[in-house]
Amino acid sequence: MSWFKRNKEGITTTTSEKKETPEGLWHKCPNCKTVFTQADFIKTNYVCDRCSYHERIGSEEYFQILFDKGDYTEIDANLTSGDPLNFEDTKKYTDRIAASQKSTGLKDAVRTGYGKVDGLDLVICCMDFAFVGGSLGSVMGEKMARGIDKAIELKAAFMIISKSGGARMMEAGYSLMQMAKVSGKLGQLSEHKLPYISFLTDPTTGGVTASFAMLGDINIAEPKALIGFAGPRVVKETIGRDLPEGFQTSEFVLEHGFLDYIVERSELKKTIALSLRLFKN
């Protein structure tokens, strides 16, 4: 004898009456699987309340976290990629770019904004990993170069938020030379005695690590971000054995002397503002 009795068989709701769970209402932490409402998750700056896992976020989210009242001016917003090599692998490069622009609503893998952080001037170039893996191509190089010019013009500090798999293969030689280009411009910034903060987030690898990301007056990172030159798979193949626990995490890189400090996202704005003040006052 059961407690409840089904009196109609099967699902009786018709498809037209079916109600979908709205997208983006809930968020499940990929690390500890805790479920949050999206609203709560935004309140914690996309960091899991329970295990402090830092979800990857885009440039707009970082700008909102950092700039006072989320207020900033964007420059070079419409710069887009050319296709100097007519590159085609399994897909045409131009098609890849178009598809990425459509799916992300972004023009390329970096955005530049300037404004105030706790009342102090700051120009930020922030990468979007969602756009072709945050890859470094001509557009990124040029936007960073112009961002540095803007910082010099405003006598402001400069910050790059890295989140990238490295160079954009589809721009081959051009993408490689962007490493030199941005590094050269950083030298000019340095001559003006303006601070450059390099903020490394998950992931920062390849050509980005081997150029401007490692050249900050201070290099800082989010907790547990993957930071390295060669990707972990390549290193594993090279040495022919498993990688040690925690290899190429922010904590590992800090321990080996290549970072100044690691900062939780909830403390980010306060910490950056203090660093800026320590350079300035």
Next chain:
Amino acid sequence: MSTYLDFEEPIKELEEQIAQTKQIGLTTEVDMTEQVKKLQEKLDLKTKEIFSNLTPWQRVQLSRHPDRPYTLAYINAISDGTFQELHGDRSVKDDKAMIGGFGLLDGKSVMFIGQQKGINTKMRQYRNFGMANPEGYRKALRLMKLAEKFDKPIVTIIDTPGAFPGLEAEERGQGEAIARNIYEMMRLKVPVICIVIGEGASGGALGIGVGDKVVMLENTWYSVISPESCSSILWRSWDFKEKAAEALKLTSTDMKGLNLVDEVIQEPINGAHRSQEDMFEITKQYIKKTITELEKIKPDIRINDRIDKFCKMGVWK
């Protein structure tokens, strides 16, 4: 014993024929001069034909030709035996994949720095296949600063399949080492010439590749990734290396065409690997001429020109 690539086979056959004909002339005392001359003409024609129609992939193969001279061979020839190698990064160790030191170029002191590959199995291992660790890049930087202090021009010689992607390399900051070199090379007060003599793979090459003149020998490649790795990532298979080599526009002529390098140094018609002495002489004359030109420019202007050159690179809308 010379090595011949598959597309060089016709050359091998003709060279063998010439040798045989000469041998017959010697043993039978019949005058074979005329025949040898004809065969030699045929060989020259064939060589020209093969080497003027190379595909990008064939150039990649040539850049790795086992008979191709490596960095130390160039330096020793150019400095006429006066090269004095200097070792160590003063911090961790001496990287055998990166060499450097002063040498005299027709009496004038020049700092030579470059990746070194090994000439046989044992030496290849010793040289880590020309893949430098962070201490290699830091040694290179130490030597560049030394040259700057004593106002000596710098010549870097690039021949690497990439910076070493090992565990210790990561621990000791491979990324930071390369980044620091790029940054510092931009601002060196002395003339800097960078010559790709073989493989110019990505950050590993750029780590000693920022200069007033960045040039490539004719049969070399320089790009952001090797055609093999590019094939494995973009096509998810190792079988598209020829296609990748074409797509990457990595040959000297392509790179010059895109203004990503300053010049192409022509090789002897049968390639650097068959006419080594000629290649050394051509390279030496190029370095000599270029140093003289660069030394006429004031250091701060030279530095600005260097930065401007790299800043112009890129295509956007």
